[in-house]
Amino acid sequence: MIAIYLAILQLFTYRLSFILWRARNIFNLVFIYFLWSSVFVNRPSLFSYTQEKLISYILLITILSSLILSTRTIDVGADILSGDIMNYLLKPFSFFKLVISRDIADKLINVLFSITEIVIFLVILKPNLFIQKDAASYFLFFLSLLIGGIIAFFISLNLSFLAFWSSEIWAPRYMYSIFLWFLAGSFFPLDILPKFIYSVLLFTPFPYLIFLPSKIYLNGFTNALFIPITLSLVWCVILYFLTKKIWNEGIKNYSAFGR
């Protein structure tokens, strides 16, 4: 609760920054919306998606990106480089609980604003949307959302842990953001890609961040989703142990000069 309170305080301290950052998300949404809307002019469906489903997909990934991809774990890298992490490690509470709390607070704020933006967007453009009516699909949707959140958290945290060995932590994160944009489904549904590429992508962690939950919402549970869901769980476990190992190795080598 304290972390959430602090995150909100921070938000109101840098209001302009936050407003401008949210504005950027709206521009991105407008771009993708008009791109796909223009593709469906005089065409009822494309790549096995109707216009209704594809527009729903775009709006859904906008909210899910705010939830899954927004993170404060980036700060961990900066804290390691500056030596500020020592202050947290010496305090009588778990460092990881703090990181998780900050992350949850950040996600909550972002989702709240994202939903508000989508509502305004819907009021202005009034697109037809697909509403999933199957309750079981909602259960799987939320489960895959949780898995996606955990995978994104571990990947981002590991990228920050690179600071234990190198000061060049922004370049790998930049690469990660590029892969996220294309391979996580933030731009288009991954299953419109040729089958071979889509199958290869399923062995990477990217499709499980926002594509899989969106797919479950739009199509409901089908047998074809059994393998992707299993693979996402496998990635969760792998990344958990990898994060633990990297943290242990990193903290063993770490020294903060002048602290």
Place this chain on the structure above:
Amino acid sequence: MIRNLKIFWLYSTFSAKTAFQHRVGVISFLSGKMIRFLFSLLFIFFLVSKTKLFVGYSLNQTLIFFLTFNFIDSAAQLLFREVYRFRPLVITGELDGVLLKPFHPFLRVLVGGVDVLDAITLIPFFALLIYFILRIPSLTIQNILLYGGFLINGICLAAAFHIIILSIGVLTTEVDNITLIYRDFTKMLSLPIDMYKEPLRSFLMFGIPVGIMIALPSKLLFGLLTPNVFITSIIISAVFILFSLYFWNTALTKYQSVGS
């Protein structure tokens, strides 16, 4: 003029040396840029090959829109990268030192940090652009000249945008997010402007005016512009560039040297 070029060359040399000090960063950013470009290119290929036409444009034409955006965007980043580093100058008060120097401050704060990495990416963009332009069936010399002229106009407009960002930076110390918003607006024009509905399309074309900067050259190349739009675009470009200079001069009169 020669003196200014010498100062520009000196700053560019320093900038190149600084960039290559971080080799891992250089390789990662360069690979990242090229991967993003290739992903986008493949996506357009994939999408427009399926749909045959994209808002009335063929695959070749859509790619020219995309490559023109990349060319202007990279040229702007190549020349005006120093704007991204402007905020620290304002908040620490180091801008005082820049303003006191016996040459125009734009030589330092606007074009003082030429990004060599973008120079590297410009080469494939330009080569691909020429390749796809030569594949246009009804290409005329007149249209090519107009395209080239408006590419230069696009870079001048990009300079004006960056001068406005610097001015906002002087007034509010907010640079980073404004720069990113400018880049988001330009990115919206990476595909044909015709995909947007009115009044958004006109707003992007004449209101901001990123449309004149990025979409107009390609439209001229395809011979799709009416004389009215052509003349209006020239007037808007001139007014926008003059406004940016006026805004910079006004912002400087409000500068309070906060950090010093």
